[in-house]
Amino acid sequence: MTVKISQTADVQKFFEQAAGFGNDEGSPRLKRIVQRVLQDTARLIEDLEVSEDEFWHAVDYLNRLGGRGEAGLLVAGLGIEHFLDLLQDAKDAEVGLTGGTPRTIEGPLYVAGAPLAEGQVRMDDGSEEGVATLMFLEGQVLDPHGQPLAGATVDLWHANTRGTYSFFDQSQSEYNLRRRIITDAEGRYRARSIVPSGYGCDPQGPTQECLDLLGRHGQRPAHVHFFISAPGHRHLTTQINLSGDKYLWDDFAYATRDGLVGEVVFREDGARGVAGRYAELTFDFQLQQAPDTDAEQRSARPRALQQA
Ligand code: MBD
Ligand code: FE
Secondary structure (H helix, E strand, O other): OOOOHHHOHHHHHHHHHHOOOOOOOOOHHHHHHHHHHHHHHHHHHHHOOOOHHHHHHHHHHHHHHHHOOOHHHHHHHOOHHHHHHHHHHHHHHHOOOOOOOOOOOOOOOOEEOOOEEEOEEEOOOOOOOOOOOEEEEEEEEEOOOOOEOOOOEEEEEEOOOOOOOEOOEOOOOOOOOEEEEEOOOOOEEEEEEEOOOOOEOOOOOHHHHHHHHOOOOOEOOOEEEEEEEOOOEOOEEEEEEEOOOOOOOOOOOOOOOOOOEEOEEEEOOOHHHOOOOEEEEEOOEEOOEOOOHHHHOOOOOOOEEOOO
């Protein structure tokens, strides 16, 4: 076919109508986005000759994806969440907003409202004692001049030895491996936790189903997530990805970046009052000055909140 039906004036007008362009109600912003989605979807169907069977299979896939709560997982796995970081990095570079610890994706597994502690805290509930390796995770939060930031909030979360997260894994106790630490006078945070394992997508889930068809695995390296914030400073969403992990540079969610690799050191020296083997991970974070007060807050992404 030489004429592209999706590109005809009649079809374009039709999708403008479908997107609400003909009325004065609703959201002009959403109308503009939906019009573009419809037009681009029509073009894709026509250009790639998407069959009806393929189309309806995709509709069913979206139902199953949402039904399993995996939409956030799929966008991470397809690299769209990482693309948002690349886009923000480029915007920052354009206005000279650079320096400090690199950002990387939040991922879909944050839960708001974790217990607050001053300076130091134990993060694990002891349920994996004898299985997990103890990990002492600590460091400083610094300002753009390298000066320690006292009173900064370090909101961190990570997986257990099976690579699963409390709340999403209902077998774990409430807020296990999730804490908020307020940095001390020297800008320090200290967490006594356990060495996490990397996350793997549910092999039975719709995200892995898609990845299988792309010939890809659904594994992440072991990592620890962070939200770091302090008055007058720009909110930072980032992660430490652990050295030595097989998936460190083969992350299905593309979160590992230069500057975000944490060197885990294993010791067995009787120090810290630990009889056996334990791990140390030291990592400092440097924040940028906030260009405006909005920049001090994390995004308004909808997130889980643990109900008591
Ligand atoms: C994770 O733990 C994670 O960090 C991301 C980005 C996606 C899935 C699971
Ligand atoms: Fe994670």
